[in-house]
Amino acid sequence: MSTLTGQTREPAAPGARTGNGIGDDARRPDGTQKVAGRFAFSSDLWADGMVWGATVRSPHPRARLISVDPSEALRIAGVYCVLTHEDVPGQKTFGLEVADQPVLAMGEVRYQGEAVALVAADSPETARRAVAAVRVEYQPLVPVVDPMKAMLPTAEKVHPSGNIVRHFKLRSGDPLAEAPVVVSGEYEVGMQDQAFLGPESGLAVPADDGGVDLQVATQWLHVDRRQVAAALGLPEDKVRLALAGVGGAFGAREDVSLQIHLCLLALRTGRPVKMVYSREESFFGHVHRHPARLRYVHGAGRDGRLVFVKAEMVFDGGAYMSSTRAVIGNAGTLGVGPYVVPNVSVDAYGLYTNNPPCGAMRGFGAVQACFAYEAQMDRLAEELGMHPVELRSLNAMAQGSLMPTGQVVDSPAPVADLxxxxxxxxxxxxxxxxxxxxxxxxxxxxxxxxTHGEGVVRGTGYAVGFKNVGFSEGYDDYTTVRVSLAAGPDGPVATVQSAACELGQGLVTVETQVVRSELGLSDVVLETADTRVGSAGSSSASRQTYMTAGALREACARLRAGLLARAAARLGVPEPDLSWAHGEVLGPERAVLGLSELLEAGPLEETVEWRHRPTQDVDPETGQGDAHVQYCFAAHRAVVDVDTELGLVKVVQIDTAQDVGKAINPGAVIGQIHGGTTQGLGLALMEEIQIDAGRVRNPSFTDYLIPTILDVPPMRVQVLELADPHAPYGLRGVGEAPTISSTPAIVAAVRAATGRRLARVPLRPQDIVGLDEAGAEGGPSR
Amino acid sequence: MDFHYPRSWADALALKAEHPEAVPIAGGTDVMVELNFNRRRPAALLDISAVPELAQWDRADGHLRVGAGVSYTRLVRELGPQLPGLAMAARTVGSPQIRNRGTVGGNLGSASPAGDAHPPLLAGRASVELASVRGTRLVPLDEFFTGPKRSVLAADELISAFVVRPAPGPEQFCKVGTRNAMVIAVASFAVSLDPERGRVGTGIGSAAPTPRRAGGAEEFLEAELAAAGMWQRPRPLPGPVLDRFAELVTASASPIDDVRGTAAYRRHALAVMARRALSWAWADLMRN
Amino acid sequence: MQIRLNVNGVPYETDDVWEGESLLYVLRERLGLWGSKNACEQGECGSCSVLLDGELVCSCLVAAGQAHGRQVVTVEGLGDDGRMSAVQEAFVAAGAVQCGFCTPGLVVATEDLLRHNPAPSDLEIREALAGNLCRCTGYEKVLDAVRAAAGMGR
Incomplete structure (x- = not known):
């Protein structure tokens, strides 16, 4: 069930005419191919003369790399080459923000599963045998695995720069503020995996010009290209990337996994090279959600108004940096939740350890903080004898509120309404x-x-959360599109060229809807996303619909201007006398020129590089600054039945309310909310990469559990459309918000059913029945 | 790697005798995972999925003899009323896709302590029929398992069937997992009541190096029920009896901490399941 | 070894099959039928679901040799003459497709469900599809699609 509640709307786009425009439930352009099994995912690629790549990985979380001996592997018939770091012709390290990760291990391996060598062979099985035959000598070292110890000055350093990747500080208001009601708690979030279904895979083909063409599933083609070209020592124009079908991403494809490896192998063998990670390798092949420990103190007046929040958060970023800095920035700036708090002190740390590297996953930074601050809000409500919704509503931010960063919330923030x-x-x-x-x-x-009912108790819980949309803290965040318009045999055709990555979220549908509405035509062709056009930025941070819709709208506006100029010339009247309606130009005296007529003079093309309004870096000592472009908000209510004797949970129903500003495609919006909510359910109840002394204990779908259709309850969604005046069409990023508050809502419901503190996710049966003191009691609470 | 695909039981046994290193494969739900994950590279596979004898079951001398190749789906569909405990366990195996392929024979052959079929078969006092060119032997199930993923199966033997009496009374099975479907048991428990003989059967899974019976609990309950004349005139089981039964079931377990759960939780869960399963089975008995 | 099998009504013969290979690998890499997906290769996700002699199975758990001489129906074999089946149509119409990696498996499993049970309850749908993991949709629109397909008499 869903309700779309229109409140504030922008006027319909100028060219709106078709039923597949903005605001319509247009069908996915790739839907028919996908249900028929004809959509080419990145693991479905094939080329003549193709060989298979595979990766030799470190079994140790930390070790000195003594030697790599490929000779035995090279003697296997069908093995083409074995590559080590010595074969990396360009920059030997890569990274999303900072190039701190070796393309292939050098000197020291820093996590279990780190890539050490590559092989190419004539079949996957030969490649596997070759991997097993590469002799690698390691001297194991004691890994740095406890984040609380890693941050001490005495800790052994994972990287020469030290173990603290970022310490974010926020100070606002009176640091000595006191309050009559104080609650404090310590919370822990386990390491979640994105667990997309389509494994990392791609095909690299060496080109005649000495360059390489790479088809790969990714979230950001250009940032991949930058890293691939650097490692290959090639100019970027010799490295051409095209998006292959993406089987889900959720943040895990923002970092490079096999991109550089594929290209190294292709250039070395002179043949097309395909790689497909197995599910087990996938767990080692991409970054995960940062596990975190969070300590909060909340102070409030007897009336329930928040007086202060103090928070200290430690995020384990693992062996390499990935997006840890941005994760910490989000956790820090969003750390008190969507509430007005006059006095705030936040210290958020992101660390290097020898645990698996962590980076982007849906809602990053916000997810971990929300679990903790929403638990705190429930404790405060309990302490005050208030209903949890009442307490939250009393403190809810609204348009005009001040963030703890000093930034004014300058668009609707319907926290209390949600x-x-x-x-x-x-x-x-x-x-x-x-x-x-x-x-x-x-x-x-x-x-x-x-159970046949024994021990089963029902509980209800609430939570609300928020997150920044788009890249923050002064990042130059932009998207490029090229739209051309030409006459076709069956009428005008618009062609969109963009590097923006469709991951399943429905960007391709949105692209067609925007262009149809803006140009008033029905035929929109989407070219394969690739690097022939400028960067689209990442399909992450709930930003791509916002950014691409903004860019397309601008490109279409310029095309309309070009058409008006043509019409003016043709009719011999000044442009101001002309107007645009429904894909036609209206002139004086009922003169009408259709698109096809105007395109007789030849096609038109516009390329637009579009930016959202700028953001600011925050002050390093106080965290003050206009760090964010936009926020997205969602609230959840979870109803659960808990078998209080066995510690098992059945989620009975989840209600979600989310403001999306403007639903470009209402069905897709609801699909995002369902999916995001379900990933939050997974984090609440079952999903955790278990690490023991730096080693992953459960790299498989047998032991890393994600929700099945029997775990997910009916999910009812209420969508609000309160336009953000600063955003294209008033829209708000959608993808991440629903993941953030579903976890704390479910845990709150389990707390209500059991009366236990439950300060750690995922909840484990032993925590729910009270066998594990640390988990059940949340460590020492003061 | 060789691939042998006998089309008759005699051929299968001959091939196994000739190639004792060959790994039997039926539904593939264990073997193929090991192959796909590069964990195992046997010299040969012996595909027994097309051996017609293995796909049959029949009834003789008051016992059911169920071919090792009967899938979980068929067990549920064809043998549910006769083996209700096993059918309940079969329904919790994986997914429809897995139940269509997976077999009790494969479960026994893998001898995993977590095998879902084991507890109800232990509770029902089943035996395993092992065959080779040397002959056939019948091994009581509680003597079949020798350790985690180990059994008395000899290198030249294949599992041909299991033999069990149709349930003489109520049976129950329950299994704890951290998901509502598609889970490997964190712990499981089965109970079987035989009012005519005054016998109680139990089986515990995922809580010891092998699936095992809780002998102490069985003896205790049999003695209590006999002393109180409860088999003849069933009355609700007193709380202390349920408690003691649960305690003795737990005492039979020797669980470990692993990625799926802790030893402490497994003991706790077994006690809860033992109490509940027995109370349900007893309620079934009182209803009949 | 050599394998002969019939896929979607078409006889195939393929040589040099490695004995440890799965039916999934044969379908994808030898026959070029990429519709069956390779998400976990351990029978946990259902994205490789096919009908083997009419029975729903994970093709990753069928040894290539076990498919010798048998009939396989993959997602590519559903529908008639390039027209979508009712289940496929329902999945598109309901918005049950996002990234689509799980979709072929879900479609095949749904076809199998509705063949055996033309009017399933929600719980029956959930039980039947519990072996098909989807990471994008939260399954809500998958349920919508199955209900719709059942309503259309498939």
């Missing part, structure tokens, strides 16, 4: 009261017959 909506949504029917009724599959334990 909470009220989920609070007032109809509740599910009550728990069947009689033990022994036919409830198979409906109770905790699912189909496994663990």
């Amino acid at each position: 909470l009220r909506r989920v609070w007032q949504a109809p509740l599910p029917p009550p728990l069947p009261a009689v033990a022994g009724v036919a409830t198979e599959g409906l109770l905790p334990g699912g189909m496994a017959n663990t």
Whole structure:
């Protein structure tokens, strides 16, 4: 069920005419191919003479690399080459923000699974045998794995620069502020995996010009190209990337995984090279969500108004930097939640350790903080004897509020309204009261017959969260599009060229909708996303619909201007006498010129590099500054049944309310909300990469569990459309908000059912029944 | 790697005798994972999925003899009423795709302590039929497992069937996992009641190096029920009896901490499941 | 070894198959039928689901040799003459497709479900599709699609 509640709308776009324009439930242009199995994902590529690449990885979380002996592997029939760091012709390190990660290990390996060598062979099985035959000598070292110890000045350094990647400080208001009601707590978030279904894969083909063409599943073609070209020692124009079908991303494809490796192998063998990670390798092949420990103290007046929040957060970034800096920036600036707090002190640390590298995952920084601050809000409500929604609404930020960073919230921030909506949504029917009724599959334990009602208690929980949309803290964030318009046999055709990556979220649908509305035509051709056009920036941070829609709107406006100029010349009237309506130019005396007529003079083309309004770097000592472009908000209510004796949970119903500014495609918006909410459910109840002394214990879908269709409850969604006046069409980024508050809402519901503190996610059965003191009691609480 | 695909049971046994290193593969739900994940490179595979004898079950001398190749789906569909505990366990195995392929024979052959079929078969006092060109032997299931993923199966032997009496009374099975479907058991428990003989059967899974019976709990309950004449005139089980039963079930376990759960939780969960499963089975008995 | 099998009504013969290969690998890398997907290769995700002699299986768990002489239907074999099947149509119409990597497996599993149970309850749908992981949709629109396909009599 969904409700679309229109409140403030921008006027319809100038050319709106078709039923597949902005605001319509247009169908995915790739949907038919996808249901038929004909859509080419990055693992479905093939080329004549192709060989297979594979990666030799370190079994040790930390070791000195003594030697790599490829001779035995090279003797295997069908093996083409074995490459080590000595074969990297250009820059030997790469990285999203800072090039701190070796393309292939040099000197020291810093995490289990670090790439050490590459092989190319005539089949996957030969490649696997070759990988096993590469003799690597390591001298294992004691890994730095405890983040709390890693941040001490005495800790052994993972990198020469020290273990603290970033210390974000925020200071606002009175540091000595006191309050009559104080609650404090320590919280922990485990390491979540994006667990996209399409494994890392791609195909690199050596080109005649000495360059290379790479087809790959990624979130950001140009940032990949920058890193690939640097490592190959080639100019960027010799490295051409095209987007292959992406089987989900959720942040995990923002960093380079096999891109450089594929190109190295292709250039060395002179053949097309394909690589496909297995599921196990995928767990080692991409960054994960930062695990975090968070300590909060909240102070409030007896009326419930927040007086101060003090927070200290430690995020384990693992062996390499990836996007740790941005994660810390988000956690720090968003760390008190969507509330007005006059006195704030936040210290957020991002660390290097010898654990698996962590980087982008849906909602990064905001997810970890929200779990903690929403638990704190519930404790405060309990302390004050207030309803959790009441307390939150009392402190909710709104348009005009001041962030702890000093930034004014200058567009709608309907935090209280979202909470009220989920609070007032109809509740599910009550728990069947009689033990022994036919409830198979409906109770905790699912189909496994663990209860007939015994021990089952229902609980309800609420949470609200927010996140910045787009790249923040002064980043020059832009998107390029090229739109051309030409006459076709069946009417005018618009062609869109863009490097923006479709990951499943529906960007391709949005692109067609915007162009149809803006130009009033029906035929929109989307060229494969590739590097023939300028960077689109990343499909991450809930930014790509915002940015690409903004860029397309601008490009279409320029095309319309070009058409008007042509019409003016043709009709011999001044441009101001002409107007644009529904894909036609209207002149004086009922003169009408259609697109096709205007395109007789030849096609038109516009390339636009579009930026959102600038943001500022924050002050390093106080965290003050206009760091963010826009925020997205969502609230959840979760109803759960908990088997309090076995510690098993069945989520009964989740209600979500989210403001999206403007739903370009309402169906896709709701799909994002369902999917994001479900990933939050996974973090609440089951998803964790378990690490022991730097080693991953569960790199498989047998032991890294993601929700099945039996774990997900009916999800009802209320979508608000409160236009952001600063954003194209008033829209707000959608993808991340629903992931942020679903986790704390579910945990709050489990707390309500069990009466336990539950300060760690994912919840484990032993925590829920109270067997694990640390998990159940959240460590020492003061 | 060689691939042998006998089309008859005699051929299968002959091939196994000739190639004792060949790994039998039926539904592939364990073997193929090991191959796909590069964990195992056996010299040969022995595909027994097309051996017609293995796909049959029949009833003789008051026992069911179920071919090792009968899938979980068929067990549920064809043998549910006769083996309700096993059918309940079969329904919790993986997904429809896995249940269509997976077999009890494969479960036994893998001998995982977490095998879902094991607890109800232990509770039902099943035996495993092992065959080779040397002959056939029947091994009681609680003597079959020798360690984690180890059994008495000899290198030249194949599992031909399991043999079990149709449930003489109520049976229950429950399994704890951290997801509502598609989980490997964190711990599981099965109970079987035989009112005619006054026997109680149990099986515990994922809580010891092998699946095992909780002998102490069985003896305790049998004695209690006999002393109180409860088999003849069933009355609700007293709380202390349920408690003691659960305690003895837990005492039979020797779980470990692993990636799926802690030893402490496994003990706790077994106690809860034992109490519940017995109370449900007993309630079923009282209803009949 | 050599494998002969019938896929979507078309006989195939392929040589030099490695004995440890899965049916999934044969379909994808030898026959060029990329529709069946390779997300986990351990039977946990269902994205490689096909019908083997009419039975729903994970093709990653079928040894290539076990498919010798058998009939396989993959996602490419659904629908008639390039027209989508009702299930496929319902998945597109309901918005049950996002990245689409799980979609072929879900479509095949849904076809199998509706063949055996033309009017499933929500719980029956959930039980039938529990072996098909989807990371994008949260399954809500998948349920919509299955209900719609059942309503159309497939």
